[in-house]
Amino acid sequence: MTLPGAPEAAPAAARTPWWCVACGSIGTADLIQNVALFLPFGFALASAGMRKGAAVALIVALTFGVELLQASVIVGRDASLGDVLANTAGGVLGWIAATRRRQLLTPGRRGALAAVVAIGAAFAIVATMATGLLQPALSLAEYTRARMAPTVAGRPRFGGEVLKFSVNGETYADRDVPRSLPRGDIEAEVTLTWPGRSKGTATIARIDGLSGDAVLSIDQRSTSIRVHAFSHASAWRLRTPMVDVPIPPGIVAGDTVAVRFNWQGTDVALVATSSRGASRTAGRYHPSDGWMLLNPFTGGLAFDRRRTIWTVIWVLTWSAAFGWYLWRALLSTSTALSEP
DSSP states (O other): OOSSOOGGGHHHHHHOOTTOSSOSTTHHHHHHHHHHHHHHHHHHHHHTTOOHHHHHHHHHHHHHHHHHHHHHTSTTOOOOHHHHHHHHHHHHHHHHHHHTHHHHHSOOHHHHHHHHHHHHHHHHHHHHHHHHHSSBOGGGOOEEEEEESOOOTTSOOOOSOEEEEEETTEEOOSEEOOTTOOOSSEEEEEEEEOOOOOSSEEEEEEEEETTSSEEEEEEEETTEEEEEEOBHHHHTTOOOOEEEEEOOTTOOTTOEEEEEEEEETTEEEEEEEETTEEEEEEEEOOGGGGGGGTOSSOOEEOSSHHHHHHHHHHHHHHHHHHHHHHHHHHHHHHHHHHOO
16 A cells, blocks of 8 residues: 555656645545554554654654655655654554553443444444445536546556547547536446457546546456546545446457446446447445445455455454444443442
8 A cells, every 4th residue: 555656646646745644536545544554563563562752753764764765766656744644643553552452452331331332433424424425426526628548657558449438428529628517427438449458457538637637537457347436435535436347258359349337326337238248237335335435455346246245344343343342341231230
């Protein structure tokens, strides 16, 4: 999350000021991830017996070293004040957690009840946010122009031909996008000639935002189609899932493929059709999909077993924490009642 290079993000990184706190299109998600990333480090330092002052100094020094690498060596990464603050906060919180782990893991009745309420409220808030944020929000984006088979830094150029590109029934070419661009729910269509397998992610068609990031992008990724669209989560600088669909079986270079992406409320569908067949990805975002707002490990979403596994892990993590403190509260209450 911190050190890998990202050549296609180089232009955006170059525009990022060093004093930025929540930087880029997923700045809020990155901030939260950086806090979480340094929690184990701070915990380990405290467990090793390091004093708080020395631990903070080491955390800050390590953070500055990472930021220096990102600024001068690693392509597509930006150094920012936000990373330093988030990493330091994560390390300090980890140090505090280690020094108070007994109180955190085995609290008394009052502490356990407080934890139950806090965890339950936090999960309810995140679940509610997930339902609202995982919906399209082109009305919140600022557009500049539509582009077909554009040259994007760090990406190969799409090798096929884009025959048609439309959004909500209005057809676009390589030109500035008028303010009358349809907004609200998204129904995007692109017709193309298939170029064969790509070696990376090639952009088929996109609509650029003022920041240079795409507010709607339809890409080829090897032998699949990937779509990313601006959502309410994007407005909060959280992650928006990218939806993948494989190319229909039997397709060969030169075949015509029609791709249709439909996102209405929490319902998403992506269909690729050719004369040889069709493939489809469809599903619905649920309150239990809050992990999608932060998770950096799943690029495209196919509403398949991977999505189910991540959702189960997410829900079980919350449930385990809630159940542990509820059990502690009940145990403390039972002990208190049994005492003479």
